[in-house]
Amino acid sequence: MTTIKIRDVAALAGVSVGTASRVLSGHSSTSPESRRKVTEAAATLGYRLNAQGRSLRKGYADTIGVLVSDIRNPFFAEIAHNAEQCALGKGFATLLCNANESIAQQDLYLDLLYSQRVAGIIVAPQGDGGGTLRSLLTQDVPVVFVDRTIDGADVPSVTSDNQAGIAEAIGHLAELGHRRVGVVAGPQATSTGRERLVACREAISKHGLDADPELIVVGDFQVESGRRGAAALLDLPKPPTALLACDSLMTFGAIEVLRERGIKMGRALSVIGYDDVEAYRLLRLGLTVVAHDPAQMGSLAVGMVLDAIVGREVSSIVLESKLIVRGSTAPAMDSG
Amino acid sequence: MTTIKIRDVAALAGVSVGTASRVLSGHSSTSPESRRKVTEAAATLGYRLNAQGRSLRKGYADTIGVLVSDIRNPFFAEIAHNAEQCALGKGFATLLCNANESIAQQDLYLDLLYSQRVAGIIVAPQGDGGGTLRSLLTQDVPVVFVDRTIDGADVPSVTSDNQAGIAEAIGHLAELGHRRVGVVAGPQATSTGRERLVACREAISKHGLDADPELIVVGDFQVESGRRGAAALLDLPKPPTALLACDSLMTFGAIEVLRERGIKMGRALSVIGYDDVEAYRLLRLGLTVVAHDPAQMGSLAVGMVLDAIVGREVSSIVLESKLIVRGSTAPAMDSG
C-alpha cells in the first residue's frame, strides 16, 4: 500500500495542493466549500500527515523533548509523566528519552532531539556540561534543566533546595541523639549528588557529629550501589546508628540490605530516605524522607520551556525540599 | 545563529553537496581526501544533521516508537527501559510515549509516531482495536504488541501466560486452605485484565472455592483503585482470608490499605501481588507474587519489530508466568 500524500487529497477534492494544505493545517482562510471537499477527501483516503515534510518546511516541530536520567527511577518517572501530560494540554507532544545515567547516552539523545528539531528540551543533566550539551546551548533551541543543573551553564532550571532538605534531615538525627550518621551519597558528576554531599558535611560539622570520612560512601543513584553502600557502612568496625541515602533507588538498595540482615528500621537503625516515592508506603512504619515535588517540577519545567519557545524571559525556580518524619527514625539507642 | 546545513559544509570543504552527504552518511565510496576535508569542515562548523530532511528523503527514520500504557507503572518502566537499551544497541533510537491508560491518548501518540514515520512501533495496547490503531495496521509500519493484545488483530505479540500464573496462584491459596479469595481484577478494556479475571474464575471453580461474586472487584490498574478494591473486600460482611491483586500498582494500593488497618500480611490475611517489582523487596517478609519478565519482554519485542522491519516473518511469543512464594501467604487461620 502506497502512502497517501496531500497531493492525492487535493486531486480527489479537485483543488490545488496549496488549498488542501491550507485547509488541513487550518491557518489561512479557505472557503467552506473547499473545506468540506478537502476534509471529505482526506477522510476517504485515510490521509495522514507526514511530519517530516511539515517540520522541514516550518523549521520546527510541535514537539518537545524530555530527557531524564533514568526512567526506572520513580522520581523521574513522575517528572516525565507530569511533564508529558502538561505539554499535551498545551498542544505539544513529548518525546521521552532515557539517558540511563550515562553521559554518552545523554549526548546521543540530545543529538537526536536536536536533529528532530524539537521546539524545546527539558533535561535532567549530568556531567560537566561538555560534549553535546555545551554545543546544544549555542543553538537556538530552548533548554530547561530539571532537578539537576550544570555549573556555569546559563540555563533556566527547576530544582529543589537540596541544602535545606539535607540540613533538616541531619538536624533531625542530631536531635534524636545520633552521633555517627552514615551517608550513601550520589554520583559527583551530578549537581544533586554534589550539593547533597556538601550539605551533609556542613550539617554534620555544624551539629558536631562524628566526621569520620568512612561514614560517607559514594554511590551512583542505582539500587545496587545503595546495597553496596549500606553494606559497607554496616560492616564498619564502629557502624553508624543512623543512615541517610541520597536518592530513591539507593534508598531501596539500602533497605534491602537491612531486610536481609534482619536489622529493624526505627529501632536498631534509624533511616532517612530520599524522595517521597509511592512505594515507600509499603513499609509498615513508614519511611522518614527528604521529600520533593516531582509532579510540580515536571509541570513547571514545561511552562518554562513553552515560555522560552515564544521568546519570553524565564528565570530559574527553586522548590522547597522538606523532611517528612515517619516511623523509620527514632532516638539513638547506644547514645552518649 | 543560523543553522549549518550540509551545503555549508560542502562549501567549506570545497566539494559538492552530494559528496558531503556521501561522506557524512558513509554509505557510498569516497576518497580519503574528501573524507578528511568534509569531516574537518563539519567539525569546524559544528554541523548537525537535520533528521527531517534525511528521513523525508529516505522515507523512514532510524527510530522506533514504544508506547506504554503507564510510564509510572514500574512494570512498564522496566519494559520501556529494556526496549530502549536493546534498540540502542541495534542502532535505533527510541521515542517513548505514554498513553496514560487512556485510549484517546493512545490514538494521539500512535498518530504522532506514524507521522514521524518511525520504522516500527511497540505498543501495550488497550481498547477494542478501533480508532487509530486499526487504521495504523493497514499501513506498512510494523507493529508489535507487548504485554497486551487486541482480539482479532493480526499482530505479533510478546505476552505472558496469564492463565498459568493465575492458576498457580489460586492453586497455592487453595492448598493453604483458603476458601474465600478476594480478587482485585484489572480493567476489562485490556486483554490482560480480561484474561486474568477469566483465569481467576476458572481456578476458583476448579478448586471448589467460594464463588461469591462479591469477592471480585474490578479496578483500573491504578494505585487508587487497588485501595478502593481492597477496602471493599475487607468491608464485606464475610471478608476473604486471602487476596489477589492483578497488577503491580493495584497491589501497592491494596497493601497500603492493609497497612492503614494494621492487618498483618501472611498472618491475618494472605496476599498475592502481581509482577515481581523491585519495590516489593521493601517488605520485610517478602511478597508472594505472580511474576513475569518485563526485561525480556522489552528486548524480545525489539527483536521482533526489527525483524519485521527487514521483512522477516515473526511469530508471537508467550512467556512463562510463574508464582514466587514468599512470606505474604500462609495457611488459612479460620479454615474449615
Add this chain to the structure above:
DNA sequence: CGGTTCCACGGAATCGGTTCCACGATTGGG
C-alpha cells in the same frame, strides 16, 4: 597502446508539506 571497467564526483531531481506571489472574481464605497 587501445579499450573496458570502475571509481569518485558534480549536478539535479526528489521526498511531502507550507507559504509566497500573483491573479481573477467578488464586493463595497464613492
Add this chain to the structure above:
DNA sequence: CCCAATCGTGGAACCGATTCCGTGGAACCG
C-alpha cells in the same frame, strides 16, 4: 458605474538531505 480593496485560489519555490545519472580520469587487461 467605476475603481479599489479583499478574498480564495493555483502555481511554484522552498526547507535539507539523499540518490540517481552522467562524466572524466585512472587503472587494468589483453
